Amino acid sequence: MTVYLPSLVGGMLIGLSAAMLLLLNGRIAGVSGIVGDLTGGIRISTNLAFVLGLMIGPIVFLAAFGDWPTVTIRASWPLIALAGLLVGFGTRMGSGCTSGHGVLGLARLSPRSMVAVAVFLSAGIATVTLLRGMGL
Numbered sequence: 001m002t003v004y005l006p007s008l009v010g011g012m013l014i015g016l017s018a019a020m021l022l023l024l025n026g027r028i029a030g031v032s033g034i035v036g037d038l039t040g041g042i043r044i045s046t047n048l049a050f051v052l053g054l055m056i057g058p059i060v061f062l063a064a065f066g067d068w069p070t071v072t073i074r075a076s077w078p079l080i081a082l083a084g085l086l087v088g089f090g091t092r093m094g095s096g097c098t099s100g101h102g103v104l105g106l107a108r109l110s111p112r113s114m115v116a117v118a119v120f121l122s123a124g125i126a127t128v129t130l131l132r133g134m135g136l
Contacts, residue, residue, distance in 0.1 A: 098117070105117070
């Protein structure tokens, strides 16, 4: 097994599940919208099943591969919490997240999603460059 196999399989499963959700339910697999709809009572059973699937995914990964990948996070918890809040705010402001725009929006050749993904990537590159320059 190569080091890239888990990522390849994961990407294929994300694409397959997003396509199935669109074809079978007519819904875009935008995670921020699905989680946001949990509080609004819209299609709560479908949304809950989707979110539970996201939470069970790591357990399936562990059963399939036997170990977690080594990950080192050097940021402080307050910085991580702030980043999470900013991402949540940005997904609402941008009418979607990376899963909705990046996975299905690009596949549907949506101009709005193409712009959104370009902004996501540019902002991410700029942020990493800035933070590394500051030694964070």
